[in-house]
Amino acid sequence: xxxxxxxxxxxxxxxxxxxxxxxxxxxxxxxxxxxxxxxxxxxxxxxxxxxxxxxxxxxxxxxxxxxxxxxxxxxxxxxxxxxxxxxxxxxxxxxxxxxxxxxxxxxxxxxxxxxxxxxxxxxxxxxxxxxxxxxxxxxxxxxxxxxxxxxxxxxxxxxxxxxxxxxxxxxxxxxxxxxxxxxxxxxxxxxxxxxxxxxxxxxxxxxxxxxxxxxxxxxxxxxxxxxxxxxxxxxxxxxxxxxxxxxxxxxxxxxxxxxxxxxxxxxxxxxxxxxxxxxxxxxxxxxxxxxxxxxxxxxxxxxxxxxxxxxxxxxxxxxxxxxxxxxxxxxxxxxxxxxxxxxxxxxxxxxxxxxxxxxxxxxxxxxxxxxxxxxxxxxxx
Amino acid sequence: xxxxxxxxxxxxxxxxxxxxxxxxxxxxxxxxxxxxxxxxxxxxxxxxxxxxxxxxxxxxxxxxxxxxxxxxxxxxxxxxxxxxxxxxxxxxxxxxxxxxxxxxxxxxxxxxxxxxxxxxxxxxxxxxxxxxxxxxxxxxxxxxxxxxxxxxxxxxxxxxxxxxxxxxxxxxxxxxxxxxxxxxxxxxxxxxxxxxxxxxxxxxxxxxxxxxxxxxxxxxxxxxxxxxxxxxxxxxxxxxxxxxxxxxxxxxxxxxxxxxxxxxxxxxxxxxxxxxxxxxxxxxxxxxxxxxxxxxxxxxxxxxxxxxxxxxxxxxxxxxxxxxxxx
Numbered sequence: 148x149x150x151x152x153x154x155x156x157x158x159x160x161x162x163x164x165x166x167x168x169x170x171x172x173x174x175x176x177x178x179x180x181x182x183x184x185x186x187x188x189x190x191x192x193x194x195x196x197x198x199x200x201x202x203x204x205x206x207x208x209x210x211x212x213x214x215x216x217x218x219x220x221x222x223x224x225x226x227x228x229x230x231x232x233x234x235x236x237x238x239x240x241x242x243x244x245x246x247x248x249x250x251x252x253x254x255x256x257x258x259x260x261x262x263x264x265x266x267x268x269x270x271x272x273x274x275x276x277x278x279x280x281x282x283x284x285x286x287x288x289x290x291x292x293x294x295x296x297x298x299x300x301x302x303x304x305x306x307x308x309x310x311x312x313x314x315x316x317x318x319x320x321x322x323x324x325x326x327x328x329x330x331x332x333x334x335x336x337x338x339x340x341x342x343x344x345x346x347x348x349x350x351x352x353x354x355x356x357x358x359x360x361x362x363x364x365x366x367x368x369x370x371x372x373x374x375x376x377x378x379x380x381x382x383x384x385x386x387x388x389x390x391x392x393x394x395x396x397x398x399x400x401x402x403x404x405x406x407x408x409x410x411x412x413x414x415x416x417x418x419x420x421x422x423x424x425x426x427x428x429x430x431x432x433x434x435x436x437x438x439x440x441x442x443x444x445x446x447x448x449x450x451x452x453x454x455x456x457x458x459x460x461x462x463x464x465x466x467x468x469x470x471x472x473x474x475x476x477x478x479x480x481x482x483x484x485x486x487x488x489x490x491x492x493x494x495x496x497x498x499x500x501x502x503x504x505x506x507x508x509x510x511x512x513x514x515x516x517x518x519x520x521x522x523x524x525x526x527x528x
Numbered sequence: 529x530x531x532x533x534x535x536x537x538x539x540x541x542x543x544x545x546x547x548x549x550x551x552x553x554x555x556x557x558x559x560x561x562x563x564x565x566x567x568x569x570x571x572x573x574x575x576x577x578x579x580x581x582x583x584x585x586x587x588x589x590x591x592x593x594x595x596x597x598x599x600x601x602x603x604x605x606x607x608x609x610x611x612x613x614x615x616x617x618x619x620x621x622x623x624x625x626x627x628x629x630x631x632x633x634x635x636x637x638x639x640x641x642x643x644x645x646x647x648x649x650x651x652x653x654x655x656x657x658x659x660x661x662x663x664x665x666x667x668x669x670x671x672x673x674x675x676x677x678x679x680x681x682x683x684x685x686x687x688x689x690x691x692x693x694x695x696x697x698x699x700x701x702x703x704x705x706x707x708x709x710x711x712x713x714x715x716x717x718x719x720x721x722x723x724x725x726x727x728x729x730x731x732x733x734x735x736x737x738x739x740x741x742x743x744x745x746x747x748x749x750x751x752x753x754x755x756x757x758x759x760x761x762x763x764x765x766x767x768x769x770x771x772x773x774x775x776x777x778x779x780x781x782x783x784x785x786x787x788x789x790x791x792x793x794x795x796x797x798x799x800x801x802x803x804x805x806x807x808x809x810x811x812x813x814x815x816x817x818x819x820x821x822x823x824x825x826x827x828x829x830x831x832x833x834x835x836x837x838x839x840x841x842x843x844x845x846x847x848x849x850x851x852x853x854x855x
Binding site: 272273274275276277278279284285287289292294295296297298299300301302303304305306307329330333334336337340493494495496497500501502 | 598
């Protein structure tokens with residue numbers, strides 16, 4: 148029996164031809180889209196370019212650190228820099244972002260120190276940053292769960308009367324695989340019936356570990372929004388200008404009280420799912436080669452050169468900046484101390500229970516019992 | 529003092545919670561105009577509006593997930609899960625997110641969320657409407673798990689839960705919703721018994737009988753019946769299942785030397801198992817008999833025509849007490 152005959156990914160809806168919003172072609176040519184006019188200065192484009200290069204460098208360093216045994220695992224964003232920087236830079240400081248575990252580029256745009264991300268992947272913390280500090284929520288590892296948190300947060304914005312002029316909005320990040328989760332679909336329903344100020348930003352990187360999009364959907368993902376009663380758009384996820392313009396407009400609509408938008412950023416996971424994954428087992432290198440031609444960073448460079456908006460020295464400066472960030476991140480990772488064992492009992496609840504206190508005391512005494520045998524103590528720890 | 533049913537006492541307590549804190553919200557299925565299927569939220573939407581008493585879509589994961597988001601924004605959601613057996617679609621959000629987010633954030637996040645769950649059997653219901661899943665939550669670090677037994681406790685405990693800065697799973701004994709009791713609605717919450725403590729319901733000297741939720745009434749009745757036979761049962765309403773008030777439990781067992789735990793939940797791996805292990809460890813030299821457990825068999829909840837054989841009742845509890853004296 149052919150069990151999978153029907154599952155053709157992205158099968159176009161005859162009533163609505165698939166449209167990809169693009170403002171910068173893979174060749175670096177600026178094109179206009181009537182729905183998304185974008186006036187952007189040379190300095191802004193250069194600043195976006197700088198972020199793209201730096202987040203790729205951070206990612207590169209992290210992969211290397213994992214290979215050297217300094218990180219337990221790393222989820223690479225390679226190929227998704229434009230989707231993350233474009234959308235991340237579209238946010239106002241007052242907006243709130245809810246990431247998955249791969250939004251290193253968004254984290255960078257929000258001002259979170261990348262070293263904090265490494266803590267998680269090194270096993271020093273589960274994240275541990277204060278979401279309010281940069282309006283960037285903790286990484287969420289269970290697929291799709293954060294879309295409901297984001298929606299509830301958006302409902303809170305409504306209850307605070309913070310929709311309208313100078314309003315606030317929320318952006319929820321997730322991937323193509325997550326669109327199969329009940330939580331994501333429930334979030335769509337909640338956001339829709341509440342007209343919540345939220346943008347659902349789906350990075351469709353074509354692969355959920357080893358499962359291609361056709362295992363998740365028969366319809367282009369952005370079209371799903373129609374069924375939930377709000378607009379959906381597909382943007383070239385490797386085009387930082389288009390991602391910026393489309394996210395800006397959707398966020399502004401949300402802040403103004405026009406409710407949710409689903410953005411499908413059509414991109415590609417150039418690397419493995421994580422450093423433990425081996426994509427050669429399930430996908431062809433030809434596919435990777437084809438996407439390399441659509442690289443999100445190269446097209447911005449070509450555009451800046453072609454339009455003479457940047458000298459070659461600019462690119463050298465950016466490279467040097469990125470190298471400096473990379474070196475700092477690497478150094479900070481190598482110097483990161485292991486957490487104290489007794490710290491594991493902290494923050495389970497807002498106050499200790501007798502049980503927790505007793506268990507903490509017991510472990511402390513147990514560790515102390517090795518005081519005369521430091522080598523054993525090390526093992527016990 | 530006002531005589532209130534347990535359902536009404538919860539209603540008054542929730543009303544107070546909404547009055548006390550403008551950030552408190554109620555959310556769940558049918559909690560608005562209908563007032564909930566057990567009428568616990570009756571009239572609250574009319575008085576506090578649809579923005580604070582929210583009729584949600586029918587998806588439990590969505591209820592808890594969006595409640596977490598509202599809490600991150602500074603709200604204090606009190607969620608209703610319509611029936612015990614319907615909590616499982618929300619199980620992931622409760623166990624993986626609600627219980628762990630504070631820990632994940634190293635204390636920078638607080639999730640003051642109450643999850644109200646009517647639980648237990650005895651109402652002749654169809655499948656999934658009579659379950660006792662409390663041990664699953666008590667096994668999960670990061671949650672406070674409590675169960676009220678009667679109207680007076682229901683009134684204060686729901687307010688304490690609403691004021692807690694930790695997530696509280698709040699179990700309500702659904703077959704006792706219409707039990708009545710005098711409730712002091714003017715009492716100061718500050719002087720009320722702490723939420724995480726047990727209470728001696730009936731003082732006694734021969735055997736300790738531990739219970740919570742719907743079993744508290746049954747156990748109190750068992751104590752009266754046993755007293756007629758000259759046997760003095762000390763009944764303790766645990767009230768808090770996580771954390772357990774072991775101080776009160778151990779003090780009683782050291783005094784009586786015997787311990788029986790009664791709950792509607794399946795005995796295997798239940799709250800009684802945890803208590804038995806801890807009592808055995810801490811009160812070993814005081815025990816005259818092993819800790820005995822009375823509860824449900826290792827079967828799914830049976831069709832309701834059989835529930836009288838499935839649920840522990842006064843006779844089965846007294847039988848366990850008798851067996852405790854057989855050692």
